[in-house]
Amino acid sequence: MxxxxxxxxxxxxxxxxxxxxxxxxxxxxxxxxxxxxxxxxxxxxxxxxxxxxxxxxxxxxxxxxxxxxxxxxxxxxxxxxxxxxxxxxxxxxxxxxxxxxxxxxxxxxxxxxxxxxxxxxxxxTTRAERLIGGTKPQGVMSTGALQLILEAGQKPFQRPVILGTELVAFSALMSCRLAGIRPVAMIEPGRQVTARWPTALFPRAQGIRLLTNTNISHVDGLDHVTAVHLTTGERLQADGLIVTGRxxxxxxxxxxxxxxxxxxxxxxxxxxxxxxxxxxxxxxxxxxxxxxxxxxxxxxxxxxxxxxxxxxxxxxPSEMGERIVLSGPISAHVPQRVAPALKSRPKLGLEALQLRVGQPVDGRLNLLAKGAVVASKHLRTRPERRILLPLPGYGTEPHVQLRVKGDP
The missing domain is CATH 3.50.50.60 (FAD/NAD(P)-binding domain)
Structure with a gap:
């Protein structure tokens, strides 16, 4: 019923x-x-x-x-x-x-x-959103689709390529290994692995190639994937493609x-x-x-x-408060506004300002209130890494500034 x-x-x-x-x-x-x-x-x-x-x-x-x-x-x-x-x-x-x-x-x-x-x-993000060309055979899927198929007791391929090196890509790699699937390679468009060390050691320890500064241009195959072409010109023989992350x-x-x-x-x-x-x-x-x-x-x-x-x-409080102003290569932040804190419970809700950058950075992160620096720290990080700062107080004209090396 x-x-x-x-x-x-x-x-x-x-x-x-x-x-x-x-x-x-x-x-x-x-x-x-x-x-x-x-x-x-x-x-x-x-x-x-x-x-x-x-x-x-x-x-x-x-x-x-x-x-x-x-x-x-x-x-x-x-x-x-x-x-x-x-x-x-x-x-x-x-x-x-x-x-x-x-x-x-x-x-x-x-x-x-x-x-x-x-x-x-x-x-x-999907294959289409990543602009990967070629044919549209079976065997191209996200990590989520892979997990569902493996959960049903099916094995969609034997030798796939994994695109991405965020934490979820290593989740896909672990799921493949548990199912007896041996990936051919992990492909990372950036200069470095996105997930934290020592994740990069895992594929190499398993004899799986890890290629950085590389992307996928297109896929071959009619009924199923037969090959994956890289932007370096290399052609990998594979029977699947797992598009992970982003x-x-x-x-x-x-x-x-x-x-x-x-x-x-x-x-x-x-x-x-x-x-x-x-x-x-x-x-x-x-x-x-x-x-x-x-x-x-x-x-x-x-x-x-x-x-x-x-x-x-x-x-x-009835007001959502002021928007936090950003400057420098900060790609995202949560929360976006700062409301008055309750005097009885000043730490109610989110206790820290969460930031992310869109590129590898080496510089100094400053939190300003009414133009004065109230918190500061050296920052060396990569995209998709969590960065935390104290939440600015209400009514302080909050401004988060990231100055990278070489800035005037």
């Missing part, structure tokens, strides 16, 4: 991944009576439930777990706390109220809430709403409480900026849940 969705809830959470489930458990434990989680998939748990490898769970459960066990543990914790999870539900529109239009096996319906948390996560926030719902998007992250613009620009809506997890670990998203879901609890009590 198809469960009937409630017309009204205290908090509705869209997305049953680590951020959404941790927020649900936290809100229920804080005494919020009616917490509802909606997910379009048939089973709750998010991306980790498709990842058969470890490590998951050290921060959350104090033990190492593989992805499926971790996802099930998060679901159990949310349900035990008192949250209700509905799967197979598609949210089609976000309206003021907050009010949601949804569809499910029971048909279309409208749900109202005192607050809504958006936790829809992120997605990988995550983007999963934002189709934002397109038809009044919620403002941040051009740097691609996700919703928020303040340190996780509040979006449409009243009653909050956001957490990889919807905010792609991509963070499951553990980080879990922690962020808890932090924003506490802010939602304060919102329900009427404790949050």
């Amino acid at each position: 198809t469960p009937v969705l409630p017309a009204q809830a205290d908090v509705i959470i869209i997305g049953a991944g680590p951020a959404g489930l941790s927020a649900a458990a936290t809100l229920a434990k804080l005494g919020v009576e009616h917490v509802v989680v909606l997910d379009r998939e048939a089973e709750a748990g998010g991306v980790p439930r498709h990842c058969s490898h470890s490590p998951y769970g050290l921060r959350e459960f104090r033990r190492l777990m593989n992805g499926p066990r971790y996802a099930k543990a998060l679901v159990r914790r949310a349900i035990s706390a008192g949250a209700t999870i509905y799967t197979g539900v598609n949210v089609t529109r976000l309206r003021p109220g907050p009010t949601l239009d949804v569809t499910s096996h029971a048909g279309p319906s409208t749900l109202n809430a005192r607050a809504v948390l958006l936790a829809t996560g992120a997605r990988e 995550f983007q926030p999963d934002t189709p719902l934002l397109a038809g709403s009044e919620i403002q998007r941040d051009p740097g992250t691609g996700g919703p613009e928020i303040d340190q409480y996780g509040r979006c620009t449409l009243a009653g809506y909050f956001a957490a997890g990889n919807l905010l900026r792609a991509v963070e670990t499951a553990g980080w998203s879990w922690s962020e879901g808890r932090s924003v849940a506490r802010a939602i609890h304060s919102h329900l009590a009427g404790e949050l």
